[in-house]
Amino acid sequence: MRISELYSIFKLYPKICTNSREITPNCIFFALRGQKFNGNKFAEDAIKKGAAYAVIDQKVYKKNKNTILVKNTLNTLQDLAKYHREKLKIPVLGITGTNGKTTSKELISCVLKSKKTIYSTKGNLNNHIGVPLSILEINNKHEIAIIEMGANKQKEIDFLCEIAKPTHGVITNIGLAHLKGFKNIDGVTKTKTELYKYLRKHNGHVFVNYYDKKLNVLAEGINKTIYGEKYKIHENNNMFMNLKYKNTIYKSQLVGKYQAHNISLAITIGKYFNIPEINIQSAILNYIPSNNRSQIIKTKHNTIILDAYNANPSSMNAMIKSFAEQNKENKICILGDMLELGQASKEMHKQIIVLTNKLKIQCIFVGNEFYSINKSSYKNVDFLTKYLKKNPLKNQTILIKGSRGIALEKIVNYL
Numbered sequence: 001m002r003i004s005e006l007y008s009i010f011k012l013y014p015k016i017c018t019n020s021r022e023i024t025p026n027c028i029f030f031a032l033r034g035q036k037f038n039g040n041k042f043a044e045d046a047i048k049k050g051a052a053y054a055v056i057d058q059k060v061y062k063k064n065k066n067t068i069l070v071k072n073t074l075n076t077l078q079d080l081a082k083y084h085r086e087k088l089k090i091p092v093l094g095i096t097g098t099n100g101k102t103t104s105k106e107l108i109s110c111v112l113k114s115k116k117t118i119y120s121t122k123g124n125l126n127n128h129i130g131v132p133l134s135i136l137e138i139n140n141k142h143e144i145a146i147i148e149m150g151a152n153k154q155k156e157i158d159f160l161c162e163i164a165k166p167t168h169g170v171i172t173n174i175g176l177a178h179l180k181g182f183k184n185i186d187g188v189t190k191t192k193t194e195l196y197k198y199l200r201k202h203n204g205h206v207f208v209n210y211y212d213k214k215l216n217v218l219a220e221g222i223n224k225t226i227y228g229e230k231y232k233i234h235e236n237n238n239m240f241m242n243l244k245y246k247n248t249i250y251k252s253q254l255v256g257k258y259q260a261h262n263i264s265l266a267i268t269i270g271k272y273f274n275i276p277e278i279n280i281q282s283a284i285l286n287y288i289p290s291n292n293r294s295q296i297i298k299t300k301h302n303t304i305i306l307d308a309y310n311a312n313p314s315s316m317n318a319m320i321k322s323f324a325e326q327n328k329e330n331k332i333c334i335l336g337d338m339l340e341l342g343q344a345s346k347e348m349h350k351q352i353i354v355l356t357n358k359l360k361i362q363c364i365f366v367g368n369e370f371y372s373i374n375k376s377s378y379k380n381v382d383f384l385t386k387y388l389k390k391n392p393l394k395n396q397t398i399l400i401k402g403s404r405g406i407a408l409e410k411i412v413n414y415l
Contacts, residue, residue: 001068003076003083006055009068010080013052016136018077018129023049030077031056032129043067074129078163081132085165088138088145093269094164096149096157096195097172098188099315100262101126103254103293104172105148107266110287112144114279119145123291126150131160144273149195152340154187157194169195170207170265171215175314193218207268209261227268233260239296239305239326239397248277251285255294255305256322292409301394302415307401308408311338313348317355319401324359328397334384334411336402337367345369367406381410388414 010016015027020042023029029046031039031054040061043054053066057073070076085092093108095101102124109120119142121134126148138145149160171192174185199206200222208219210229234242234249241259243250245267252263263284270280289295292309307319316338323333333356341348349369356363365377366384378384393415402408 001070003079006068006076006080007083009053010084010136014136014139016077016133017046017051018133020046020049023051025050026052028052029054030073031061032073032077033057039073077136078128078132081135081163082165084138085135085163090138090143090145091168091273092145092147092164092166094147094149094161094166094169094195094199095172096151096192097170098175098192098312099318100172100258101148101150103259103289104170104262104265105146106289107262107284107287108269109146110283111266111270111275111280112146112273114283115275116143116273117141118143121146121148124148124150126160128156128159131163135164151191154191155194157191158198161195161198165202166195166199166204167202168205168207169199170269171195172261172265173209173212173314174214175312189214189218196222207265207272209265211261225268225272228261228264231260231264233257239303239328248281250281253285253288253296255296256319257325258318258322259294292404297412299412299415301392302396302398304412304415305397305399306409306412307399308336308406309404311336311401311403313338313341313351316352316401319399320352320355320359320361323399324361326397330395331361331397331399332393333361333363333399333401334408335363335365335370335399336381336406336408337369339403339405346372349373366402366408381407385411385414 013026013028015024017023017027018030018032023046029051031043033039040056040058043056043061044063046054047064047066053068055068055070055073055076057070059069062069095105105120109118112118119138125134127150134147147164149157151157174189174192196219205223206219207225207227208215210226232244239255241252241254243260243263245264250263267280292306295306297304297306350373353374365374368379370377371379398415400408
């Protein structure tokens with residue numbers, strides 16, 4: 001079946017589903033395959049549950065007139081998203097970067113939706129499957145789309161740009177992450193700036209951090225708006241960021257000085273798209289982080305800053321330094337391993353330990369990497385949990401930071 005024909009079906013049934021356990025009435029089920037799963041096996045069941053059609057790529061599972069056989073379901077999903085994107089005549093803002101892309105996306109979304117009908121990437125659907133699914137959720141009611149793009153190896157951003165076709169873009173920063181796939185900082189830089197390459201080629205527009213000299217150089221030759229120039233930071237007694245930017249005070253419920261970049265970006269994009277000042281201020285003030293990303297949690301005994309969704313050397317350094325500057329008498333860090341760092345992993349974890357010693361911050365380390373360097377660390381969360389049960393922490397401000405795979409959020413119930 002040609003993409004144009006499949007698109008005609010999609011226009012009638014615009015809901016896409018890739019999980020047979022989450023079928024909605026009149027959706028199109030795409031039977032994706034992976035190393036440990038085969039969606040083709042569930043195509044017939046998806047139709048029985050209410051799917052209008054099922055797209056499969058193994059002929060043996062074509063047992064229903066409403067099953068559509070293609071060469072490769074993933075490629076077809078991506079091609080359908082490309083076809084749909086070409087029909088859309090709205091600005092699409094592409095966001096990538098080592099740190100801060102999800103928080104930036106959420107802040108920008110809050111600002112823009114105060115006056116416009118927008119679409120933004122849901123959760124962390126920022127890869128070769130998530131981006132096509134996001135694009136296919138955009139409809140004629142949307143005035144602007146915000147698409148997050150992630151990568152852990154070279155050429156991935158380039159590929160996602162061909163699907164999302166951004167008209168505007170931002171690289172939040174370039175730092176050390178996913179070194180197992182990127183090898184080194186040059187690999188990270190080359191991949192992230194594939195967004196710039198696409199926008200330069202298609203006469204797009206970028207937003208660039210005033211203080212990031214590297215990105216300013218890399219963005220030469222592209223239409224750009226600079227953000228973040230000459231802001232002043234004010235942190236009140238509740239740890240939250242207050243930012244004075246261009247003679248206006250913006251209050252937030254975000255923790256950490258590094259959040260100033262995310263806030264000033266959201267302000268700048270809001271103004272670029274003609275959002276009134278009062279709406280921008282209100283949107284930033286009312287944004288509350290969730291999903292283990294810089295969440296403030298008040299327990300019976302402690303105040304917790306939970307940032308256990310992801311971690312890499314750049315984000316870990318920034319958060320530790322910001323935490324060290326907080327005017328709190330009793331504070332402690334619980335830090336988990338940073339994953340996917342390849343051969344650089346041991347050295348990167350050593351540097352974190354050196355940093356915490358230099359800043360004289362009390363720390364508990366969790367994970368095999370930290371344990372291989374410091375035997376007073378805990379191999380995993382289970383060992384730490386046993387310790388906390390016997391030695392409870394009380395009256396502390398606690399920063400919890402680590403990669404998602406360490407699952408540090410499990411210890412919150414024991415704090």
